[in-house]
Amino acid sequence: MNTVKxxxxxxxxxxxxxGTLSSVRAIPSHAGWWGSHMLDALKHHWSEYLMExxxxxxxxxxxxxxATILEYPASPARQGVADPFLRRILMGLAMGLTAVGLIYSxxxxxxxxxxxxxxxxxxxxxxxxxPWDALFYIVAQFVGGIAGVLxxxxxLGNLIAHPSVANGRVFxxxxxxxxxxxxxxxxxxxxxxxNLFAARPGGISVFAPDGTHLGSIETGVxxxxxAWGMTARSSILPPIRPSIASGSARKE
Numbered sequence: 001m002n003t004v005k006x007x008x009x010x011x012x013x014x015x016x017x018x019g020t021l022s023s024v025r026a027i028p029s030h031a032g033w034w035g036s037h038m039l040d041a042l043k044h045h046w047s048e049y050l051m052e053x054x055x056x057x058x059x060x061x062x063x064x065x066x067a068t069i070l071e072y073p074a075s076p077a078r079q080g081v082a083d084p085f086l087r088r089i090l091m092g093l094a095m096g097l098t099a100v101g102l103i104y105s106x107x108x109x110x111x112x113x114x115x116x117x118x119x120x121x122x123x124x125x126x127x128x129x130x131p132w133d134a135l136f137y138i139v140a141q142f143v144g145g146i147a148g149v150l151x152x153x154x155x156l157g158n159l160i161a162h163p164s165v166a167n168g169r170v171f172x173x174x175x176x177x178x179x180x181x182x183x184x185x186x187x188x189x190x191x192x193x194x195n196l197f198a199a200r201p202g203g204i205s206v207f208a209p210d211g212t213h214l215g216s217i218e219t220g221v222x223x224x225x226x227a228w229g230m231t232a233r234s235s236i237l238p239p240i241r242p243s244i245a246s247g248s249a250r251k252e
Contacts, residue, residue: 060148187225
């Protein structure tokens with residue numbers, strides 16, 4: 001009788017341990033949870049990731065091609081447009097139209113054409129994009145951007161490597177204006193004479209087309225952008241925290 005009871009106790013103990021182990025195995029691990037979400041993101045959105053990579057690749061090919069057309073010394077466009085400021089305007093228009101074309105293309109409408117990790121991170125911060133989607137979008141953007149430059153280099157050859165195309169110049173060194181939590185110059189506007197108005201921490205600075213610092217409009221607070229007034233051509237409206245203010249320029 002004792003032997004039978006001992007055997008039943010041992011079976012009961014083994015069954016209890018087995019049940020405990022089974023319950024432990026049933027608890028999903030964090031690695032498995034993340035892995036399932038990663039696979040789910042790839043399964044349902046892989047096409048959007050590829051579209052995002054292709055869109056940024058096309059954008060970079062466009063940037064390389066238009067930069068070569070406008071800046072390569074032997075280019076007819078470069079010889080026909082001697083003013084470097086005008087060439088920069090044309091370059092901006094070309095890239096703006098490229099971006100608009102990509103955004104409103106079928107691929108752009110499906111992937112939402114972020115084209116920039118900062119846009120993806122903003123959507124993620126706002127809760128519009130899930131973590132794995134944000135990660136794969138950013139990876140796709142880097143891969144697409146690098147691939148686009150490599151394709152352009154293979155097609156354009158030494159043209160894109162010419163110093164006038166590949167090497168820019170420093171318009172103005174504004175590192176002294178950088179402040180913690182506010183960064184450096186942000187919003188830009190250009191007037192009819194080609195002068196550049198750059199919003200920055202503490203105000204707005206004005207530059208001649210050649211980069212000469214002409215003066216500043218001091219707001220005393222972080223200034224994110226600048227716009228022309230609606231009622232008077234001489235008024236300037238800089239959006240600042242927490243309101244909109246106006247100011248006048250002074251020579252430094």
